[in-house]
Amino acid sequence: MNYLIKTTEQYRVGSETEAKKLIESAKADKAYTLNKYSSEYKCAKSKGEIIDEWFRVILVKEFNTEKEPDCYAEVEYTVEQGAFPDPVTKEENESEGLDF
Numbered sequence: 001m002n003y004l005i006k007t008t009e010q011y012r013v014g015s016e017t018e019a020k021k022l023i024e025s026a027k028a029d030k031a032y033t034l035n036k037y038s039s040e041y042k043c044a045k046s047k048g049e050i051i052d053e054w055f056r057v058i059l060v061k062e063f064n065t066e067k068e069p070d071c072y073a074e075v076e077y078t079v080e081q082g083a084f085p086d087p088v089t090k091e092e093n094e095s096e097g098l099d100f
Contacts (some may be wrong), residue, residue: 003069006035011057016041019055026059031073036060 013019019039026034037059044052063073 001072003071004063004073004075005066005069006060006062007075009059009061011059012054013057014054016055019057022057023059026061032061032063034059035062 011022013022016039023037023039026037037057039058040056042054042056043050064071
């Protein structure tokens with residue numbers, strides 16, 4: 001059996017308030033122990049001007065101890081349709097003769 005020990009998650013949120021809410025929500029969740037967290041202001045600049053601003057939130061969640069795991073945790077990730085472009089299109093596969 002596989003036991004999930006620890007995960008590190010990084011999030012992008014739009015404001016400091018959202019970052020604080022995300023951290024407080026993670027602290028309150030009893031499914032894991034929040035071992036470490038941080039929030040950092042980030043920005044993108046172009047020609048010296050700020051063109052985008054956000055906060056990066058990092059959460060380190062521990063589900064089990066490595067020496068004596070006592071529960072089984074399953075993680076599921078979902079991505080909204082169209083959120084990320086598919087790097088390999090069907091036309092490219094067909095033109096190269098690849099079969100997936």
